[in-house]
Structure formats: structure tokens, C-alpha cells
Amino acid sequence: MTVTQSNSQLETVQNWLINKLAEQLSLESETINIIEPLTRYGLDSIDAVTMVGDLEDWLDLELPSTLFWDYPTIEKSSQYLAENFDLSGAINGDKTDSKPAAKTPEPVAAGKEKTGLFGRLMGR
Amino acid sequence: MLAPIQVNTLIDLLQLRAETQPHQHAYTFLIDGKKESAPLTYADLQRQAKAIAATLQESQVKGERALLLYPQGLEVVAAFCACLYAGVIAIPVPPPESGRLKRTLPRLRAIVKDAQASLVLTNGSILELVANVEAEFPEFAQMRWIDTEKIDLNLAEKWQNPQISQDTLAYLQYTSGSTATPKGVMLTHHNLIHHCRYLQRAGGYNEKSVTLTWMPYFHDYGLVEGIMVPLYNGHPCYLMSPFAFIKRPLQWLINITKYGISHSQAPNFAYDLCVRKIKDKQISDLDLSHWEAAGNAAEPINPRVMLEFADKFAPTGFQWTTFAPAYGLAEYTLLVSNKPKGTKPVFCAVKSASLEQDHVVIAAPDQEEGVKIIPSCGQLVCETEVAIVHPDTLTRCTDSEVGEVWVKDQSVAQGYWQRAEETDKTFRAYLKDTGEGPFLRTGDLGFLRENELYINGRIKDLIIVRGSNHYPQDLEWSVQNLDPALRSDYGAAFSVEIDEEERLVIVQEIERKAENLDTEKLIADIRQEIAEEHELQVYAIVLAKPGTILKTASGKIQRRAIQANFLAGKIDAHDDWCENIKQSLKYKNLEQQVENLEQQVKTGV
Numbered sequence: 001m002t003v004t005q006s007n008s009q010l011e012t013v014q015n016w017l018i019n020k021l022a023e024q025l026s027l028e029s030e031t032i033n034i035i036e037p038l039t040r041y042g043l044d045s046i047d048a049v050t051m052v053g054d055l056e057d058w059l060d061l062e063l064p065s066t067l068f069w070d071y072p073t074i075e076k077s078s079q080y081l082a083e084n085f086d087l088s089g090a091i092n093g094d095k096t097d098s099k100p101a102a103k104t105p106e107p108v109a110a111g112k113e114k115t116g117l118f119g120r121l122m123g124r
Numbered sequence: 125m126l127a128p129i130q131v132n133t134l135i136d137l138l139q140l141r142a143e144t145q146p147h148q149h150a151y152t153f154l155i156d157g158k159k160e161s162a163p164l165t166y167a168d169l170q171r172q173a174k175a176i177a178a179t180l181q182e183s184q185v186k187g188e189r190a191l192l193l194y195p196q197g198l199e200v201v202a203a204f205c206a207c208l209y210a211g212v213i214a215i216p217v218p219p220p221e222s223g224r225l226k227r228t229l230p231r232l233r234a235i236v237k238d239a240q241a242s243l244v245l246t247n248g249s250i251l252e253l254v255a256n257v258e259a260e261f262p263e264f265a266q267m268r269w270i271d272t273e274k275i276d277l278n279l280a281e282k283w284q285n286p287q288i289s290q291d292t293l294a295y296l297q298y299t300s301g302s303t304a305t306p307k308g309v310m311l312t313h314h315n316l317i318h319h320c321r322y323l324q325r326a327g328g329y330n331e332k333s334v335t336l337t338w339m340p341y342f343h344d345y346g347l348v349e350g351i352m353v354p355l356y357n358g359h360p361c362y363l364m365s366p367f368a369f370i371k372r373p374l375q376w377l378i379n380i381t382k383y384g385i386s387h388s389q390a391p392n393f394a395y396d397l398c399v400r401k402i403k404d405k406q407i408s409d410l411d412l413s414h415w416e417a418a419g420n421a422a423e424p425i426n427p428r429v430m431l432e433f434a435d436k437f438a439p440t441g442f443q444w445t446t447f448a449p450a451y452g453l454a455e456y457t458l459l460v461s462n463k464p465k466g467t468k469p470v471f472c473a474v475k476s477a478s479l480e481q482d483h484v485v486i487a488a489p490d491q492e493e494g495v496k497i498i499p500s501c502g503q504l505v506c507e508t509e510v511a512i513v514h515p516d517t518l519t520r521c522t523d524s525e526v527g528e529v530w531v532k533d534q535s536v537a538q539g540y541w542q543r544a545e546e547t548d549k550t551f552r553a554y555l556k557d558t559g560e561g562p563f564l565r566t567g568d569l570g571f572l573r574e575n576e577l578y579i580n581g582r583i584k585d586l587i588i589v590r591g592s593n594h595y596p597q598d599l600e601w602s603v604q605n606l607d608p609a610l611r612s613d614y615g616a617a618f619s620v621e622i623d624e625e626e627r628l629v630i631v632q633e634i635e636r637k638a639e640n641l642d643t644e645k646l647i648a649d650i651r652q653e654i655a656e657e658h659e660l661q662v663y664a665i666v667l668a669k670p671g672t673i674l675k676t677a678s679g680k681i682q683r684r685a686i687q688a689n690f691l692a693g694k695i696d697a698h699d700d701w702c703e704n705i706k707q708s709l710k711y712k713n714l715e716q717q718v719e720n721l722e723q724q725v726k727t728g729v
Contacts, residue, residue, distance in 0.1 A: 025661070026703055039655035040648055042662055042703075045224070046370055046393075046590055050401070053371040062156075065367040069223025118497050121427055121471045124434070124444045 009087050013078040016058065020051055021074070034074040043068070055081075059090040126329055126357055128321045132290040133313040134208045141358055142170035149360045151351075153197045157338075157368030157375040164198050166358075169205060174280035176206030176272050180243065183268070186211040186286050189296065190243035191236065191267075192341070193219040193250050196365040200341045201351060203245040203272050207295070208313070211286030214295040215239055215308070216342040219250055225257060227657050231303050236263050238306050239296055239541055244269045290314040296541050297344055297454040302595035308541035309454045316348070319457035319535045320356035323349060326505040327387065327417055327448075328465030329357050336362040336385040338369040338376060343591070345422050348458040349389055373398045374406055377440070381411045389419025389448070391591035392426050395433045402436070413441025417465055421450035422591040424579070425499045426624040427471055444468060451501035451579050455550065455564055457535045460510065461577040463502035470500035470576050479580065482526040484571050500576035508533045511555065511563060512571055515583050518556040521571070526580060529570045530563035537564075585683055587619045589626055589660055596683060602657050603630060606649050609638035614673040616686040620663070622704075627663035628654070631686055633673050634698050643667050643699035664702040666709065668695050 014034055021038065022029040024047050032041065038048065048068040056063050059081070064070070071077035081087065131137045141150070146167035153161040164172075180190070190212045194200035200216070207214035217235055220228040235241070244267050246254075251271055258265055294313045301307030323329075327349070337350025354361035362383055369376050369390075377398065380388055395418075420430070434444050447469050450462035463469055476496045478485035487495045504510055511520055512527040521527035530553060539547030554561030567584030570577060587594040599617035604610050614633035619626045630650060634641065647665050654662050666672075672695055674682040689695050693712055702708035 037652065037656075040652045042651040042655050044655050044661045045659040047661070049367055049370040050397070053373075053401070056371070065371050066221065066223055069221070072223070117428060117431070118471065118473045118495070120431055121469075121497065124468060 009091050010078055010082045012091050013081055013087065014074055016055075017051075017074045017078060020054060024051065032074070034078075037072045038068055038074070039072065059085070059087060061085055061090070126324055126331065128324065129317075129356060131317060133288055133292070134205070134294060134316065135285070135288065137317065137356065138166065138170050138173065138205055138209075141166040141355065145358060148358070150355070151198050151201055151361050151363060154362060154364040154368070154379060157364045157372060157379070161198060164201070169202060171277055171280045172202035173205035173209045174283035175275050175277045176203060176245065176270075177209035177212075178279040178282040178284075179270060179272075179275050180206065180210040180212055181282075181284060181286075185243065187213065187293075188243055189213045189215055189239045189241040190245055191232070191241050192216045193232075193244060193246040194341070195219060195247070195250075196338070196340055196363060198363070199247060199272060201363075204295070204341070204347075204351075206245070206272070209283065209286070211288050211292065212243065213239075213293045215241060215298065216295065216347055217298060218340070218342050219246070220253055222253055224659075225253075227659060229257065229261065231306070233261055233263060234303050234306050235298050235308070236267070239298075239308055242267055245272050247271060247273050288313065290317070293538070297347075297537075299344060299454045299593055300540070302597045304597060304601070307543060307546065310538040310541055311457060312538060315457045315535060315537055316352060317356070319348065319459075320353050322506040322508075322535065323353050323459065324357055326459070326462055326464070327353070327419075329353070329359065329387065331359075333357060333359045333386045333416075334362070334384055335359065336364070336376070336379055336383060336388040338364040338366050339390065339422075339591075340366050343422070344452070344454040344458050345389060345391075345419070345591075349387075349419065369394065370397070373401045377402070377410050377412065377437075380415055381409070381440075384414050386414060386416045387419070388415065389417070389421065389450075391422040392420060392424065392429055393590040395420065396426070396429045399429065399432045399436055404436075407437065407439055410437070410440040412437055412446075413443070415442065415446050417448040418446045419448045419450055419462070421452055421459070421462075421501070423588045424626060425449050425501070427497055427499045428624060430469065430499070449499055449501050451568075451570075451577060453566055453568075455537050455566070456531055456533070457537065459505050460508055460529070460531055460566070461502040461504050463500070471497055472500070472573060472576075472578065473497050479526065482569075484524045484526060484573065496580075498578045498580055501570075501579055502577065503575050504577060505535075508535065510572060510577065511560070513555065513563075518553070520555060520557075523571075523573070526569050526571050528583060529566045529568050529577070529579070531566060532561070532563050585618075587617065587626065587628060589619075589628065592659075594628075594658060594660060596681075599628070599630065599654060599658060599660075600632075600681075602653050603632055603650050606653055607646060609635050609641060609646065611635045611670070613681075614670075616673055616681055616683045618683045618687045618690075620687065620691065622663060628660055629664045629666075629687070629690060630654070630662055631666045631668055631672060631690060631695065633668050633670055636670055641667075641698065647699065647701045661703075663704075664690075664700065664707065666690065666695055666700040667698045669698060672696065 018029050018032050049065050052067050071080045147165050149163045150166045151164045290313050296308035298308050335354045339346030339350050448463045450459050452459035473487045473495045475485045475487050476494045509532040511530040513530050515528040539551045552562040553565045569581045570579040585596050596617040600615040604612050611633040616631045654660050674685045697709050700709045
């Protein structure tokens with residue numbers, strides 16, 4: 001692997017993490033600094049482990065649940081990933097998955113929808 | 125139908141299992157949620173329990189307290205049984221983990237002090253982890269640490285029956301109380317056996333039942349229904365780690381498919397996680413048609429999540445009747461109510477305005493607005509008695525009133541470990557007019573209607589997020605320790621309901637004399653501290669001016685009144701932040717200003 005290749009991989013992982021964190025916590029991705037601890041943005045333990053699962057899906061790798069406690073910033077965790085795993089397959093394979101999916105479901109105006117909800121609950 | 129087992133202690137129970145069905149599969153752990161460990165039979169489990177108990181018995185241990193610090197797995201099941209076999213009171217607690225020591229250790233230390241625990245049962249890797257921080261926690265050094273992985277199983281022969289009775293304490297459950305004043309719920313052998321007998325009936329278990337649980341052993345839902353009910357019934361139990369579930373929610377459902385699971389339980393958030401994380405294309409191989417009871421308790425139930433889950437997993441054969449909403453608390457061993465197997469979940473639509481007055485007025489079927497849908501938590505478990513009581517007058521409510529849920533049964537625990545006053549207040553309540561009692565006061569609000577128990581809010585200052593209980597005092601204290609500008613004793617942590625989910629809000633006063641305030645940094649510091657120390661996401665933070673934090677004459681923080689002011693946008697703030705920017709006070713003020721300007725422009729023209 002050449003230096004530029006590994007740099008671009010590192011960057012891809014970093015961008016993925018930035019987008020994922022922004023999605024998870026409803027933040028603007030521009031406000032995320034890769035050297036700040038993830039907890040700075042309010043990431044709790046359940047979301048931290050959830051993010052490891054998403055990362056596994058994307059990279060098609062098995063990763064420790066404690067990844068973001070052991071490497072608590074985007075800079076550190078992406079470095080750890082780049083140094084310890086061969087990411088070329090997943091990343092160069094141009095997986096379309098790298099962009100996080102939109103958050104589900106849209107909140108709907110409360111009153112109207114609720115009777116619908118009750119009807120749906122009782123109709124089962 | 126399974127028959128109730130006539131035993132007095134858990135020693136008798138496991139002995140019976142080991143004698144009558146020694147080679148039957150008792151427990152299997154799924155490593156990383158996937159790979160099966162060697163199955164543990166009842167004979168194996170008893171041998172391990174006896175060997176560990178014999179090791180404990182090398183010194184005088186009867187009645188001593190022992191912490192259980194383990195990763196989720198078979199070791200902790202054996203260690204729990206071993207405590208009972210030695211007449212030692214077990215304390216199942218969350219194990220310390222590298223990278224999360226900041227949260228786990230202070231609480232552990234407080235529990236050690238409160239319970240005066242002298243023993244720790246654990247494994248090699250946790251021993252090593254704690255050895256690194258030993259200097260900071262001198263009380264750990266005074267305890268006897270036992271690595272149960274290293275115990276010679278031949279020691280089992282040396283075990284001596286401790287001659288206990290059904291009234292002997294079996295374990296302390298520390299899910300109640302703040303870190304500063306943790307409260308250990310005292311449960312006897314009888315509490316546990318009696319309650320398992322109840323759950324056998326109420327949960328609809330039979331000869332073919334198979335359990336899977338990823339709820340942790342230190343959570344009452346995991347320990348009692350997940351781990352002990354299978355032992356009581358004599359049916360197989362599969363365990364997986366909570367991390368394995370959270371990392372890959374699909375794995376829970378794969379295992380339910382693979383092992384033909386009939387009973388598996390989880391809090392509301394877990395069903396939500398499945399809906400959000402599992403992709404439609406991953407569903408095709410799942411078969412959830414044999415899942416009979418999907419227990420849903422430990423935090424408020426969101427009916428919308430139930431619907432989404434049932435819709436999404438309909439192709440797997442998941443039945444609407446499989447959902448088993450339930451309500452319980454550690455002070456009652458586990459469940460007060462649950463939905464009978466095979467029946468449809470029940471809901472009621474109540475007028476929101478009436479609920480605000482603690483009245484239950486059922487809405488017209490076609491009423492579209494101002495309605496709150498409340499899921500029933502099922503019917504009272506077996507002979508459980510419940511009274512709905514005015515928390516102030518201590519008299520019974522009418523059928524159409526919301527009141528505090530009081531419970532009476534042999535499932536009620538013995539009290540809080542060495543807290544006589546709190547035990548009296550919580551466990552020995554009597555109705556003022558009739559003198560009926562003693563009742564356990566749950567601190568939860570609800571009502572009974574057509575034999576269904578509905579829970580709607582609580583009077584205790586408790587925040588429940590994702591099945592974990594958090595005490596406001598702990599959160600407030602963490603915040604105020606961050607910076608001298610954050611005024612001590614003048615903060616309030618409370619929850620608000622956002623999209624039918626409980627979310628945390630922090631309102632904190634700033635010192636009058638504070639200079640050079642960097643409010644943005646303070647807000648980020650608070651978010652980080654709460655995430656690291658309490659593993660919670662904050663929904664909104666308000667840095668408020670003095671006069672915001674209301675107190676009673678005796679100096680108690682009036683969290684409910686502050687919550688009402690927050691919801692009404694009536695707080696004078698230096699700065700604030702909200703996850704949903706449109707809900708922040710800043711944004712609302714700006715909106716107001718724009719509106720005013722528009723008005724001026726209009727009237728000007």
C-alpha cells in the first residue's frame with residue numbers, strides 16, 4: 001500500500017465517522033472536531049456501541065465493542081482502524097453504504113396522528 | 125402446564141435439579157452473541173457452586189456480603205449460586221470496564237461501603253483491571269478477592285450445607301438510590317422462589333419453554349426472569365452479553381430463530397433499536413413465530429414502537445400477541461403485572477386534559493386531539509394486591525383517579541439494607557382511613573381499569589432512560605463539580621417526554637459573580653460529563669440566572685415546578701442549548717423578536 005492510499009483511507013474512515021456521529025446526535029457535521037472526545041458531543045455508551053456495529057457493517061470486520069472507549073476521538077479511532085485492519089477491500093470496493101441513511105421516522109403533528117395510532121393498536 | 129416446585133431455598137432447588145435432571149442443559153452462553161459455549165448442566169452448575177462455596181467457607185462467611193463482578197456469562201451464574209450455597213449474601217453489580225472506570229468505580233465503592241461487603245467474586249481480567257487503580261480505592265484492598273476461574277472443582281466435596289432457611293437473605297439488589305446514598309433491596313430465598321412460582325404461572329411457561337436473555341445479571345429483569353426463572357422451571361436458558369445485542373440487534377433475533385426461543389424480554393429501547401437498525405433484507409431468514417412472550421418492561425412503553433416492531437417483523441411470523449408489556453420493580457422482586465400469554469396487548473385512550481388533573485376520562489373513539497394513549501402493563505401477577513392511593517392523603521383513589529401504586533404480597537422485599545427509616549417509609553405503608561397494610565409504595569403513578577394496570581408518570585424523582593435508573597441528585601452534583609461558575613445546590617435534572625421517549629434536561633444556575641463566562645464551553649463540558657459519568661445523552665441544557673431553581677421551605681429542590689417552567693419557556697437564561705435547535709429558548713426568543721418586528725412593520729405601514 002502506498003502512503004497516499006493509506007492517507008485517503010484514513011480520511012474516508014474519518015469522514016464516515018463524522019457523518020455517523022452527526023447523524024446519531026443530530027449535529028451539523030461541520031461542528032465536529034476530530035480531536036475532541038466523542039463524549040464531548042454527548043455520545044453515550046449505547047450509541048457508542050451501536051456505532052461500532054454500524055462500522056462493522058460498513059467495513060465488514062469484527063471490532064471490539066469497547067472501540068470508542070479505548071480510542072475516544074475520531075482521530076484516534078480512525079488511526080487505530082487504519083493501522084490494525086486492512087480497510088482497502090471495504091473502502092475501495094466503493095460501498096455506497098458510507099453515507100448514513102436518513103433518520104427514521106419523521107415526527108408527525110401530534111394530535112391527528114394519535115387517533116390513527118389508537119385505531120391501529122386496537123385494530124390488531 | 126408446569127407444576128410449582130415445593131422447595132424452601134435455592135440450595136434445595138438447585139439440588140433437586142442436579143439430582144433429578146443432572147445432565148440436562150441448564151445454561152449456554154453465546155460468545156460475542158454467536159458462538160456457543162460448552163453447555164452447563166445442572167450437575168455442572170451445582171459442582172461449580174459447591175466448589176466456590178467451599179472456597180468461601182475457608183473463612184467464616186455466613187451472612188457476609190459478596191460483590192459479583194463478571195462479564196455476562198456462565199461464571200456469574202455459578203458465582204451467584206455459590207454465594208447462596210455458602211449462606212453469603214450476593215450483590216450483583218455492574219463490573220468495572222476499561223475506559224468506563226469513571227462511571228463504574230465510584231458507584232461500586234459506595235455500594236461496598238453501604239453493604240460493608242467483605243468479599244468479591246470475579247475473574248482474572250477484572251482483577252487485573254482493578255489492581256491498576258487499587259491505590260485510589262483503599263476499601264478494595266481490605267476485601268477478599270476470589271478469582272473463581274482458578275478454583276479446583278474437587279473442592280466441591282468439602283462444601284458444608286450452611287443450614288439456612290427460607291427467610292435467609294439471598295441477595296441485595298442495588299438498582300435503587302443515588303450514588304451518594306445507594307439503597308440495597310434485601311431479597312430472601314423465599315422472595316425469589318415465591319416470585320419465580322408466580323412468573324411460571326403469569327408468564328405462561330411450560331415444558332417446552334426456552335429462554336434467551338441479554339439483560340445483564342445485575343439488572344433485576346435479567347437476574348430474576350432471565351436467569352432464575354429457567355432454573356426454577358428447569359428449562360434451558362441462553363445468555364448473551366448486552367453489548368452483543370446493542371452492537372448487532374439482529375443477533376438477538378437470529379438467536380431467537382436458531383434456538384426456538386419462547387421467552388425473551390427487553391426494555392422498550394431494544395425494540396426501537398431493532399426497528400431502526402435491522403435492514404429489511406436481513407429479515408428474510410428470521411423465524412419469530414415460536415416466540416410466545418416478548419417481555420417489555422423496565423422503562424415506559426411506547427405503543428408506537430410496538431406497532432413499528434410488529435409491522436417490520438410481521439414477515440418473520442412475529443405475532444402481535446407475543447408482546448408482553450409488564451411493570452415491576454426490584455422492591456417487589458420483579459413483576460407486579462404482566463400481560464397474559466396469547467392475549468392482545470391492551471391500550472386506553474384518555475383525555476390529556478383530565479390526566480393533568482389526575483383524572484381518567486376515556487376519550488371518545490373518534491376524538492382526534494388532546495388524547496393520550498396509555499399502554500396497559502398487563503394484569504396483576506397471580507395473587508398480587510394493588511391499591512391506588514392519593515400520595516398526600518394516603519387514602520384510596522376512586523376508579524377514575526390516578527394515584528400512587530401500592531403493592532402487597534410475599535414478593536415484597538424485606539426493605540433497604542441498614543436503612544430503617546427509608547424501609548419504614550417505603551415498605552410499611554398503611555392506608556390512613558382503613559388501616560390496611562403493610563403496602564410497598566412504588567413511587568409510580570397509575571390506575572387500574574378493567575383488571576389492567578396502567579402506569580402514567582411517577583412521584584419519585586427518578587429518570588429512567590433505556591432501562592437504567594438515574595437519580596437527579598447524582599446528575600446535578602456532577603454538573604456542579606465542573607466549574608465554580610455553576611452554583612452548588614442550584615441545579616435541577618429532570619426528564620421530559622419527547623416523541624414519547626423520556627429525555628434528560630439540565631437546568632443549572634450560574635453564580636451571580638461569575639465573570640468571563642464561556643457558556644458554549646460550559647454546555648459542552650456538561651454534555652461530556654453526563655455522557656462519561658452517567659452514560660446519558662442530554663436533550664437540553666439551560667444555564668440560568670439566579671432565582672430559577674425553586675426550593676421548598678426546607679430547601680428541597682422543586683424539580684417538578686422547574687420542569688413546568690422549562691416546558692413553558694419561562695426561564696431567564698444566560699444561554700441554552702437543545703438537541704432540537706427549534707426547541708431552544710434562544711431560538712424561541714429569536715422567533716418572538718421576529719414576530720414583534722413583523723408586527724411593527726405591519727402597523728407601521
